[in-house]
Amino acid sequence: MDLLLDSLHSAFLLLVSCDPELLVIVAVSLEVSIISTCIASLFGIPCGFLVSYSSFFGKRFLLTCLNTLLALPTVVIGLLVYAFISRRGMFGSLELLYTQKAIIIGQVILIIPLVTSLTIAAISRIDNRYRKTALTLGATQFQMVLVIIKEARYGIGAAVIAAFGRVIAEVGISMMLGGNARGFTRTMTTAMALEYDKGEFSLAVALGLTLMTIAFGMNLLFHFFQGRTWADAV
């Protein structure tokens, strides 16, 4: 109990004093997570839209695959990407391994299925009359898509927030592809794992508190969006 209280006290002091190492770790975490979420959203939202509004052979199978990929362990993605970007890998010459770019690649692969699946769910809840109404009022296909995205914005927003929450809290990809290099690829989760190994709990707890605060903020936003979506549906 004393250990926990001492750790909490030290962590609180680190947070209040804005410890530079802590700030760098938080900044790296936020940077890679925001970039990977943006890339995954740019790819996943249009994909979700395409899958929702097109009918093709194997659509059900694709949806099943997407749902399966939601449960993909981060270490599996880490291994897979490692195989491609390590020196002996296909893209070894690009020297991506142990860089932030490598973490971003892994995280994008992790959350694209999540963004796509949640976008499909958000769009499929949108009444088909929006599509018909936009078209009969003279909208082009692109303008119709914008209408649907606007109407599904809360659901899509929730998908993006959920994806961000997933990447900021993951540890496997960051550790395997980033290498936990201090000041460069050390994220909150990898730093916590390292500090735990060293038996230094203060920084680990401070990072844990920061991570939980960010996760709590994300969840608040998520519930806000979901609440708006349900309120609109009622």
Add this chain to the structure above:
Amino acid sequence: MLYKADRLTKVFAGRKVLDIVNFVVEKHKIYALTGANGAGKSTLLTLLAFLDQPDQGELRFGGSKVYYDRDSLLQVRRQVVLLDQYPILFTGPVWKNVEFGLKVRGVKRRQPEQRVSEVLALVGMEKFCDADARKLSGGESKRVALARGLAVSPDVLLCDEPTANVDEENQEIILDILKRINAETGTSIIMATHYLSQGRQLADHSLILSHGKLSGRGHENSFRCNVMQERDGLLLCELNDSCRLHLEKQQDAELSGPCRVYIDPAKICCSQGVSPISANQWTGKVLRIEQAREHILLTVDCGLKVKVQLDPSAYQEQNPLVGEQIELSIPGDSVFLSPLYNS
């Protein structure tokens, strides 16, 4: 000629929901499309709005064949607006909804504001300009949806049950607006409705859909019946215990068993206190008298509610009153039989 359809069919899940051999709609007219639930009214309107394409057949619009590639579709779609039975308004204020069609057409900034005010005033919703579109009542939503459609000045307005789920006051307002639009701007209107009286009041022509097929007759007085062959070659058509018809065999079919019978209201003769000569005579009480364009329409309760159409001179001559007993004479040429279900 506005629309011309030739052997138009639409199939859903292996079932032919629309099968129209020939269909012509003229410009600047109001058409009422009547039929029971599932008759294919909404499917036909969706095809006429170019929101779906037929499985077979050819549709011509404004004299030209309709092609279903993206560019051609956009061109024809922008001349037609379909008002849904349950219109959905976009999130945001009313004015933004009404402006939508103008915005997607790239109409310059100031013009939409003027047009939005004009059409909102036309439907009596100008006070709701800044209101949240999602918080309007059913009738108000329909009027805003109508304004949204009218804002783009379409050549054709297709209305799917424009007065469904709307109170009587709003029904009158909506029908009045449709009439005015047609008279003032020449916009052609095709209106699907269950209410035959609405069709009569408003439409220049009535189109009747039954099981996906257009029928030129029978939009009034359509009843289920049981047909039996009689020894002398006649058919006995039993509508209920008190309403029977003796008919000569019709050319098209050997009908027997459950069928549908249509009785042309314009050919029914009515008389007071005079025994009709025809064998097909029913007695009933006048329930309602109404004016339908240039005709007078009586609703007579003979066990079935039978509509009788009189021209004004015949009406003045006979002067039937509500509650009065009258005799109806149903001539053989006013009766059409058809199978109950068309496959």
